[in-house]
Amino acid sequence: MLVSYKWLGSYVDVSDVTPEELAEKITRTGIEVEGIEQKGATMKNIVVGHVLTCIDHPNSDHLHLCQVDIGEGEPVQIICGAPNVAAGQKVIVAKPGARIGGNVKIKKGKIRGEISNGMICSLQELGIEGKVVPKEYADGIYVLPEDAKVGSDALALLNMDDSVLELSLTPNRADCMSMIGVAYETAAILGKKVKLPKITLAPSGEKASDYISVKVDTPEDAPLYTAKVIKNVKIGPSPLWLQTKLMAAGIRPHNNVVDVTNFILLEYGQPLHAFDYNRLGSKEILVRRAKVGEKIITLDDAERTLTSEHLVITNGQEPVALAGVMGGANSEVTNDTSTILLESAYFDSHVIRKASKDHGLRSEASSRYEKGIDPLRVREASERACALIAEIAGGEVLDGMVVHETLNIEPVTVTIERAKVNQFLGTNLSVETVANILARLQFPYKQDGDAFVVDIPSRRWDITIKEDLYEEIARLYGYDNIPKTLPDGAQTAGGLTPYQKKRRIVREILEGAGLNQAVTYSLTSEEKFAHFTLEKSAPIKLAMPMSEEHAILRLSLLPHLLDAVAYNKARKNDHVALFETGAVFISQGENIQPKEREHLAGVMTGLYVNHPWQGEKRVVDFYVVKGILEALFEKLQVHSRIRYEKANIDGMHPGQTATILLNDETIGFVGKIHPNMEKQYDVKNVFAFELDLEQLLNTETAPLAYEAIPRFPSISRDIALIVDKEKSAGELEQIITEAGGKLLKEVKVFDVYQGDKVEAGKKSVAFTLTYLDPERTLTDDEVTKVHEKVLAALHEKAGAELRK
Known part of the structure; x- marks a missing residue:
């Protein structure tokens, strides 16, 4: 989970801790912060520019001469090769002396005989990954909004003065797969309050139920399904603040409606899906298991064959989405869309995982459904998305929410006692300390002496037993504060086997x-x-x-x-x-x-x-x-x-x-x-x-034994043997070693030859044989006797002949 420090600050006050300090505190309470990225940390002198004129470079067929106002009086000339640069644009300008992504320094210079005073930048050149850059700017420069102030800091405008914390979440902490979930965790650590978004919707004269009905054939797969209708939306690019938040979280912006659903996914941890209402082809949503062999073309333009183990959203007849995983191309929101049907649902995690695995589609939505979402945020997330769509896409949200619900949320209550907590953790916590930790976690509780009856919020579905609460208390109290003890008894030194x-x-x-x-x-x-x-x-x-x-x-x-x-x-x-x-x-x-x-x-x-x-x-x-x-x-x-x-x-x-x-x-x-x-x-x-x-x-070896340096000289004999070319040198060496006996101390191959000097199918292998007796000087006769025995063994066992 990628967490923007500035975005987190809109839900909980983090002004008194730096990103590094916050990362250390989060890690010490059990969620590892793998790293902190500050994209703009090494960049400077990058401002907002206004392209006044743009003409073709006289000496190039793809470069442009641009006169750019950067808020310093006279405009400057910048040469740009981007295909989408044009007069009237607000752009990102790296001035001479600036440093951009990769610590590249920008200098004033000449390009094809013309002066260039800086560089008009794409987002990729600022270090933003190409996969999250909006598609319309993937191959060119990024165009800023018209209200961007000329000469102002472009990095601040793009939120690149932010720090992004990468959290490594274990499966039980699905609550932190949302900004609000991380805000609750941060608030507990810092002892602060969480500020939730305010949702305001203007009343409408029409009802959503007049436009759509919802039916679920398999309630166990979708115990809660909601639909909202938003009319008169105008599809277009999202505001810059929304685009930068998505890009910081590793999500590519698409358009204002789709971007809002992704924003809510990150904010609430609740997956949403927007359908083009006019392309649904009916006024009915039917949620059912797919038919065997049924097909759907998903948003990635891939045709997928379904089975009865997959859950689909249909218009009553044909599938329009693979539930919880990916929408269908036949109901995709396009630039012509004017009416939106917004889905917010609670799906069974096993069904979503099965579909995700079968089709190789592991999306941000499916990963959250698989790990578990908060059922009490399903409606709230939908209302929040509607408010944002109305704000940035000009939509009219119809009154009411069409709901199909069989979801029965059993409240989880866990009772703990202070003495048991201390016995389990090896601590001596007071009643006040335990109460303070539960309050920081924002877990409602009733106290009866030393006992606490704790109502577990639905966002923390991972807490079901006493031991889970003991762990929460230990985390917030601080693992470093738990007393350390050594085992009793004699200590023994370790060693290697x-x-x-x-x-x-x-x-x-x-x-x-x-x-x-x-x-x-x-x-x-x-x-x-x-x-x-x-x-x-x-x-x-x-x-x-x-x-x-x-x-x-x-x-x-x-x-x-x-x-x-x-x-x-x-x-x-x-x-x-x-x-x-x-x-x-x-x-x-x-x-x-x-x-x-x-x-x-x-x-x-x-x-x-x-x-x-x-x-x-x-x-x-x-x-x-x-x-x-x-x-x-x-x-x-x-x-x-x-x-x-x-x-x-x-x-x-x-x-x-x-x-x-x-x-x-x-x-x-x-x-x-x-x-x-x-x-x-x-x-x-x-x-x-x-x-x-x-x-x-595990092979046994004899203890290392040392021998005195020989006082007597050794005698060496070289032999070149003609053998069949398939005969290995190792086999010949073994024969020599066995025949040489105690006097033969060393055998080495020093030459192998195949060519016109030996007959076809044969080769020459040459050895050096070293003879030595550590007790006396060997005579030529003694060496010759052993040597001839070696040659005889070679001839008998390997058919070897001495090369003449």
């Missing part, structure tokens, strides 16, 4: 190698669920997912890491190295808790080394990623038990992927993402790995 220590080593090694740790969602889509899995499992689906993209518990960490690579690539960050440690979830059967296993995964792309000064660059490849893993295995003291085998894994490149085995058991893989899979994720040349971290870290 061996597994936790090893996990920290993993993070340190990978961070030291240049990878950044990422944290991604544990939920994925059905499409990505089976990608890169180490262990097959049936999908574990959420009963009520927030979206299809996050509906299934993941089996691999790589899909979301690849999404992170794509996100970075789209923002011109081409060199990405990320890793993550997190849980994957393996099904144990229906209605059984899934098994969680911790995995380690990483992705790398772009340059691994980039030293422009030295002219050194190293592009990420298979061996870079494999080398990082080998450093990790060596640190964990399992490198001697690790080996790699060529592998075919779905989603991985078949020629650049290897399975990783620990003690001859598969623990993961490393390799390049397959080009087809890269297209799906919109990435290129990404190398990745994923390991079963639990299996890796």
Whole structure:
């Protein structure tokens, strides 16, 4: 919820607290203020200008020379490229030396040979998001009202000297999804009174009931439905004060009638909908469940097929709105509309959520219906909207309100005792303190000694039991004021388990190698669920997912890491190295808790080394990623038990992927993402790995043992072997190690060759073998004997021949 500080001040006096102080107080009472935005804080020298003349630039086919009065005597010349600039307009002018959105400084200069003394600004250039700018000004400058004073501060006129607080609301605090709800909360915190809007309607000679009737087929879906009729409205742009309030709340202005309904949505938290009465095609409103296969074209011009689980508003025959979610295009308010039918209703939250979810339409209205609205504000919000429409659109509000009601509002009464409050909170509050807090909350109560019988207002439907009231008292008393106690008994020092220590080593090694740790969602889509899995499992689906993209518990960490690579690539960050440690979830059967296993995964792309000064660059490849893993295995003291085998894994490149085995058991893989899979994720040349971290870290390792530096020299022998090209170097190395015995201390590959120097279907693999006895100097005969044994084993087991 975005809350304008200045707008809030019209309901409760906040003049004695700054926006920052208010945000701190609200956060300390349980509603987190995620941030404060001050759009105009860095801007200056932005005034209202009057375009006196506007002619085409002599040296351009799209620029204009404008003479603009900015209230400083002589007009100034400003060059403007906006397609909608014209003489006679009041516009936003950034003078030379001004700073606009993005901290851009405006200077006097020449454009195509003509002097320009500043800039005529659009709202986007002042930092306002394009999605909330009125459509008629989306591609040009913003035109101010004719009564705007030339030379005055344009930022103040646009309410950009305001601060906007962003509240992060939990589902139980739906009361604060309105300005009046936030005002009640603020008043309770500051100990102030709430000033509600005054509603005044002029009497009319006609009755709304002569124009419309209301019938509800399913009262359980719409226990309260009201309709008002407003004649002789003149559709046009809203006044500036209304447009700026909507834009500050993240809503795009449309016209004076639609903007009023959105204003009331924000002010009261009550969704409204305005129908063009003359386009309804009848004098009847019928609220019913949709027929199976019935269709409606909604305001976003999308045709939607309905089911019997969806609630619709009809003209007696065809749907004109998807109830609580979005109106229909066939009854939309247009510039020709003259008579308005205004809907204000209380709908069942489950029905609205079902329709919103099925059609992917999560609107400001549906979100409020889903979380809960105040049933006692349904009529009042409608009356307030009618008064505003009459004021700014010149409408005549017909007498009366046509209502269909079966709503039975049971009053909620909760009784608490001071002693119980103190016992629950660990405090020593007096009766006067409890009474003061209830008064600040504006909860009516009767006091009987230490007991309070509290009538809960309908706006706070989340309070139903004693514990709810205890929480309210704790919030307003101040969590910081609740006494702190330490548990009795001896205290013991904490420590890390061996597994936790090893996990920290993993993070340190990978961070030291240049990878950044990422944290991604544990939920994925059905499409990505089976990608890169180490262990097959049936999908574990959420009963009520927030979206299809996050509906299934993941089996691999790589899909979301690849999404992170794509996100970075789209923002011109081409060199990405990320890793993550997190849980994957393996099904144990229906209605059984899934098994969680911790995995380690990483992705790398772009340059691994980039030293422009030295002219050194190293592009990420298979061996870079494999080398990082080998450093990790060596640190964990399992490198001697690790080996790699060529592998075919779905989603991985078949020629650049290897399975990783620990003690001859598969623990993961490393390799390049397959080009087809890269297209799906919109990435290129990404190398990745994923390991079963639990299996890796739970492997027992011998205590670290040190050996004396050898006093005797080693002997090295190089061999180049001709083998079938499918034979892996790892397999040859294993044969050499087994045959070399105790004297063979090290085996390294230093060359692989395929070409015209070896016969077709063969390759040359060269090794360096190092022999050493720590107790004595080896003789050539001893080394030769072992070396020949190695060559014999290679020939017998791998068909290897020495390259001549």
